[in-house]
Amino acid sequence: MKKSAIDNSFKWFCFFCAGLIGLLMLGFFIQLSLNSKQVWEVFGWRFLISSEWDPVAEKFGALPSIVGTLSTTLIALLIALPLALAAAMFLVHAAPLIRSVLGHAIDLLAAIPSVIYGMWGLFVLVPFMQNKIQPFLAETLKIHHIPVVGRFLAEDYYNGFGILTGGLILAIMILPYICAILRDVLQMTPPMLREAAYGVGCTRLEAGKDIIIPYGIRGILGGIFVGLGRALGETMAVLFVIGNIMEMPQNAFSGSTTIAATIANCFPEADGLQRSALFALGLILLLMSLFIQILAQSYLRAATAHRGE
Amino acid sequence: MPLKLEAKNLNFFYGNEQVLFNNNLPVEEKKITAVIGPSGCGKSTFLRVCNRIFELYRNQRAEGELLLDGVNVLLPEVDVLELRRNVGMIFQKPTPFPMSVFDNVAYPLKLHFKLSRRETFDRVEQALRGASLWDEVKDKLKTSGLALSGGQQQRLCIARAIAAEPEVLLMDEPTSALDPLATSKIEELMVELKKRFTIMVVTHNMQQAARISDATAFFYKGVIVEHGTTTKIFTNPANRKTEEYITGRFG
Numbered sequence A: 001m002k003k004s005a006i007d008n009s010f011k012w013f014c015f016f017c018a019g020l021i022g023l024l025m026l027g028f029f030i031q032l033s034l035n036s037k038q039v040w041e042v043f044g045w046r047f048l049i050s051s052e053w054d055p056v057a058e059k060f061g062a063l064p065s066i067v068g069t070l071s072t073t074l075i076a077l078l079i080a081l082p083l084a085l086a087a088a089m090f091l092v093h094a095a096p097l098i099r100s101v102l103g104h105a106i107d108l109l110a111a112i113p114s115v116i117y118g119m120w121g122l123f124v125l126v127p128f129m130q131n132k133i134q135p136f137l138a139e140t141l142k143i144h145h146i147p148v149v150g151r152f153l154a155e156d157y158y159n160g161f162g163i164l165t166g167g168l169i170l171a172i173m174i175l176p177y178i179c180a181i182l183r184d185v186l187q188m189t190p191p192m193l194r195e196a197a198y199g200v201g202c203t204r205l206e207a208g209k210d211i212i213i214p215y216g217i218r219g220i221l222g223g224i225f226v227g228l229g230r231a232l233g234e235t236m237a238v239l240f241v242i243g244n245i246m247e248m249p250q251n252a253f254s255g256s257t258t259i260a261a262t263i264a265n266c267f268p269e270a271d272g273l274q275r276s277a278l279f280a281l282g283l284i285l286l287l288m289s290l291f292i293q294i295l296a297q298s299y300l301r302a303a304t305a306h307r308g309e
Numbered sequence B: 001m002p003l004k005l006e007a008k009n010l011n012f013f014y015g016n017e018q019v020l021f022n023n024n025l026p027v028e029e030k031k032i033t034a035v036i037g038p039s040g041c042g043k044s045t046f047l048r049v050c051n052r053i054f055e056l057y058r059n060q061r062a063e064g065e066l067l068l069d070g071v072n073v074l075l076p077e078v079d080v081l082e083l084r085r086n087v088g089m090i091f092q093k094p095t096p097f098p099m100s101v102f103d104n105v106a107y108p109l110k111l112h113f114k115l116s117r118r119e120t121f122d123r124v125e126q127a128l129r130g131a132s133l134w135d136e137v138k139d140k141l142k143t144s145g146l147a148l149s150g151g152q153q154q155r156l157c158i159a160r161a162i163a164a165e166p167e168v169l170l171m172d173e174p175t176s177a178l179d180p181l182a183t184s185k186i187e188e189l190m191v192e193l194k195k196r197f198t199i200m201v202v203t204h205n206m207q208q209a210a211r212i213s214d215a216t217a218f219f220y221k222g223v224i225v226e227h228g229t230t231t232k233i234f235t236n237p238a239n240r241k242t243e244e245y246i247t248g249r250f251g
């Protein structure tokens, strides 16, 4: 009797905590909406497609921040995904000792605070891009002569900051997350299916790309979206290396900004309409992150359900 | 009768633990050889040596000789991909690949041959007919292989295994996950297939072994205690252990 009473109240306590999390989410949403009301009233949906950000003239547009966020995230994903996939495949097949040592090392990478990545980016990666990569692209590869690629990678003067550098930092940051999930997904491949793949005469590469990856594709997509979610909202690491320029980026070395970086940069001095614009940016970021998170969850759930069959 | 496969002094190790001891087994061409024995006696292990699939795992090691048409396929210079084209494997549970019915069967063809689309289609149809599956799937070649029933999936795997024209088929308890009807379909199919292939089948079902096999090998604790024609093994076994096992006194 007494035991069940304790059990019951514990149940209600858990329910309360879970409800609190839901309320918190709702609260964020309402707060951001209310605080950004002004900017929506003044600019309407044009706030989303305007690239002006002029606090003096009271003109605000979200487009440069959105484009900066999406492009750094995309670059990060394009770099991190193949690396994470290769690393995960190696880890799954490596000898137990190597697997556990390297596996833990990768997990530890995820524990490094993002401000450390930012500092490293500023003091190591930015000079490296400036002194090595940019001159190499421009002078050795003569990249500006190559049609499409050249437009994205050519820049007249070298400063090392910009979208590509931000994307690189993000790639390093999300690598351990994606790798850990991919490793788990690949580990779940039924041994019999793997043996069947090799049994028809696949090489490692063929078995991986034609059978093991397609089999785990839902889990892999889940992992990708988890990485995307991390990259979207990341502030500190990007802030140091992106250049913080509120303009539409012209190429991969353009100084730019992201939603999170804009908010962090401008908030201390913001009031009135600018403050409202920053809340609107926050709302956009929250919605993007939520969307990505929901995709991630549903794919990961589908992947686990699939395995349960 | 010519020998297709022959194990000579075959030993197998998982790490330091030896699980096959001096196995000697002749396997005749275009016959069904049943491999029987109690659980854990090394039947699957023996099959896994024949296409060298054990090499996927470190610490697993075979010693001795396994002759395929007189050539020891355990030698490192033997091309393992070609060996696996030539020695197909069917597992205890169906293992369709995550692709369409058609692609499941076409996949090994793509790996090993350069065929035109026409030729590929013909060979896929041929293989599906060979696995008695064509009539059931000819209208849904584009649906996922995972969407078929268990028995159909197993026949799909057989079609996949025979598509690349192997000479040997290894089947490790191919019907243990199937209902009686699907089982008897597979059994009929195996009898049909032995006209073209040499088949080794592991089974726990004594009736099945007696029904479909021509030769039988009895494994016990990693040793081949007795082998010979199925009639002989089942009616007049030489070894007492064999007799006890097939009459169901242990196992």
Ligand SMILES: Nc1ncnc2c1ncn2[C@@H]1O[C@H](COP(=O)(O)OP(=O)(O)OP(=O)(O)O)[C@@H](O)[C@H]1O
Residues within 6 Å of the ligand: B014, B019, B037, B038, B039, B040, B041, B042, B043, B044, B045, B046
């Ligand atoms: N991956 C492995 N690592 C270590 N030992 C193994 C491994 N696989 C099998 N064994 C051992 O090898 C022996 C033979 O196993 P095997 O799977 O060949 O038996 P089996 O005759 O196929 O049994 P069953 O009828 O249950 O399928 C068993 O003692 C088993 O414990």
Ligand SMILES: [Mg+2]
Residues within 6 Å of the ligand: B043, B044, B045, B172
């Ligand atoms: Mg077995």
